[in-house]
Structure formats: C-alpha cells, structure tokens
Amino acid sequence: MSTESTIPQDVTVIGGGVAGLSAAVFTARHGLDTLVVDAGESILQRNAHLENFPGFPAGVNGQQLLDLLEEQAAEAGCEQVTATVTTVEETENGFAVETDDGARYRTEYVVAATKNTVGYLEDVDGVGVIDRGKAYVDTDERGRTGVDGLYAAGRLAEKPHQAAVCAGHGAEVGVTILEDDDRPFYHDWVAPEGYFTDRGRDLPPGCAEIDETGRTDREARSLDVMRSRFTEPHPDEQETHPSLRE
Numbered sequence: 001m002s003t004e005s006t007i008p009q010d011v012t013v014i015g016g017g018v019a020g021l022s023a024a025v026f027t028a029r030h031g032l033d034t035l036v037v038d039a040g041e042s043i044l045q046r047n048a049h050l051e052n053f054p055g056f057p058a059g060v061n062g063q064q065l066l067d068l069l070e071e072q073a074a075e076a077g078c079e080q081v082t083a084t085v086t087t088v089e090e091t092e093n094g095f096a097v098e099t100d101d102g103a104r105y106r107t108e109y110v111v112a113a114t115k116n117t118v119g120y121l122e123d124v125d126g127v128g129v130i131d132r133g134k135a136y137v138d139t140d141e142r143g144r145t146g147v148d149g150l151y152a153a154g155r156l157a158e159k160p161h162q163a164a165v166c167a168g169h170g171a172e173v174g175v176t177i178l179e180d181d182d183r184p185f186y187h188d189w190v191a192p193e194g195y196f197t198d199r200g201r202d203l204p205p206g207c208a209e210i211d212e213t214g215r216t217d218r219e220a221r222s223l224d225v226m227r228s229r230f231t232e233p234h235p236d237e238q239e240t241h242p243s244l245r246e
C-alpha cells in the first residue's frame with residue numbers, strides 16, 4: 001500500500017545526477033517546493049577523474065561534485081529522498097509520483113532526469129520515447145515534453161554525454177519551469193549593492209543586491225565549505241562498469 005504525502009510539491013525531480021540536481025537548485029531558489037527522488041546510481045560515479053567540468057583546472061572527483069550538488073540543492077531548500085520511482089500518473093492537478101518504498105507524491109511539475117530509464121513514464125500519454133538502443137525522451141529545446149508540466153533534462157533529453165552539458169541543461173529546464181509557471185523572474189543573479197537600484201531601476205525579480213559585508217560573509221562561508229570538502233581524498237571507492245564487478 002502506498003503512503004500519500006500530505007503536502008503537494010510544486011516540482012518533483014526524478015533522478016539526482018548532475019542534470020536533476022541543477023534543475024532543482026533553480027526551482028527551489030525561486031520559491032517552488034522541490035523534491036528530488038534519486039536511486040543513487042549517477043553514471044558520474046563511474047568517472048575516474050572529472051577533468052572538463054568548468055571551474056576545476058586540475059579536475060575534481062566525480063562523487064565529490066555530486067556531493068557538492070546535493071549540498072547546494074539542500075541549501076536552496078530542496079527535499080531529497082533516496083528511492084526508485086516506479087510510476088508517474090497524470091492527475092487533475094498535475095501528477096502523482098510513486099516509489100518502490102510505497103510513497104506517493106503529488107506534484108504540479110515533474111522533471112525526468114534519469115539518463116536512459118523511462119519505464120516509470122509508460123502510463124503517461126503523450127510522452128515521446130525515442131529508442132536508439134538506449135531510451136531517450138523527446139523534448140523541445142527547453143526540455144518540455146509533449147505533456148504539460150512534464151520536462152526531461154540532461155542525457156535523457158538527448159544531450160551530449162558530458163557532465164557540464166547535462167548540468168547546464170538541467171539549469172535551463174529549471175529556468176524554463178519558472179518561466180512557464182509565470183513566476184516573477186528575470187535572472188537568478190547576485191549583484192553588488194546598487195548595481196540596478198543606483199541606476200534608477202527596480203531590483204528585477206529573481207535578482208539580489210548585496211553590500212560589501214554581505215559579500216565578504218558569503219565568501220568566507222564558501223571558503224569554509226570548500227576547505228572542509230577538499231581537505232582529504234573522497235572516501236568512496238571507485239565504481240566501474242557493472243559487468244566488471246565481481
């Protein structure tokens with residue numbers, strides 16, 4: 001028997017790899033209640049050292065990047081659960097998302113970001129599944145599927161098999177939901193004090209201006225977080241292809 005969550009989510013992201021977590025950061029930062037349901041098997045765990053993700057000149061441990069993204073999603077206000085989604089169903093007000101541990105979540109928007117897993121979408125009419133040996137979901141250039149409120153992000157949306165591209169696409173899908181939802185939103189920007197307002201402009205929705213104290217406080221916090229994350233090698237063992245596991 002499934003347990004229905006009492007509080008409906010605005011956005012449920014299925015798949016907490018780089019694409020799903022990046023989408024979640026954007027929706028949560030702009031006030032949409034966002035849940036990420038992830039089975040814990042991002043393909044990035046198989047990477048041996050990630051050398052082409054922007055901002056890491058000597059590369060970064062792939063699991064470390066995923067951990068940082070999870071922390072960033074939590075900081076933005078996302079709820080995150082570990083479970084496998086078994087079905088998505090359309091309802092009067094959006095969707096119901098069911099997991100293998102018997103939970104049922106109601107949600108207005110769904111972001112599917114599960115790389116090549118699509119079975120949980122089979123009860124939703126109008127989703128274009130493309131089979132090229134592996135399965136992908138047909139979307140427009142902003143990640144919209146043929147079903148209102150249902151989006152696909154990252155590799156699942158046929159993006160190139162690169163972490164930076166999939167993260168960027170996830171972010172784009174997050175912004176697309178904000179636009180489709182008619183949220184007051186201009187850009188997700190943090191600007192120095194007066195950047196807009198000292199030029200006679202209202203602060204655009206989605207933007208923040210911070211003064212020098214606010215800026216140095218935030219930088220100090222970011223240094224603390226990064227120091228704690230990058231003091232020691234990541235403790236997890238290197239993953240490889242499942243067929244090579246004993």
Ligand SMILES: Cc1cc2nc3c(=O)[nH]c(=O)nc-3n(C[C@H](O)[C@H](O)[C@H](O)COP(=O)(O)OP(=O)(O)OC[C@H]3O[C@@H](n4cnc5c(N)ncnc54)[C@H](O)[C@@H]3O)c2cc1C
Binds near residue numbers: 014044046113156
């Ligand atoms: C060996 C190897 C090395 C690589 N090296 C690089 C590299 O050096 N540079 C680079 O740019 N890219 C590299 N990649 C590719 C990169 O890892 C992927 O392109 C990227 O991770 C795709 O992101 P994604 O979010 O679309 O998918 P993923 O990161 O795979 O995330 C999908 C998530 O969905 C979850 N999921 C699936 N089904 C369900 C379900 N039913 N319910 C809930 N959750 C579900 C999974 O558990 C997973 O966490 C490498 C890949 C491999 C295999």
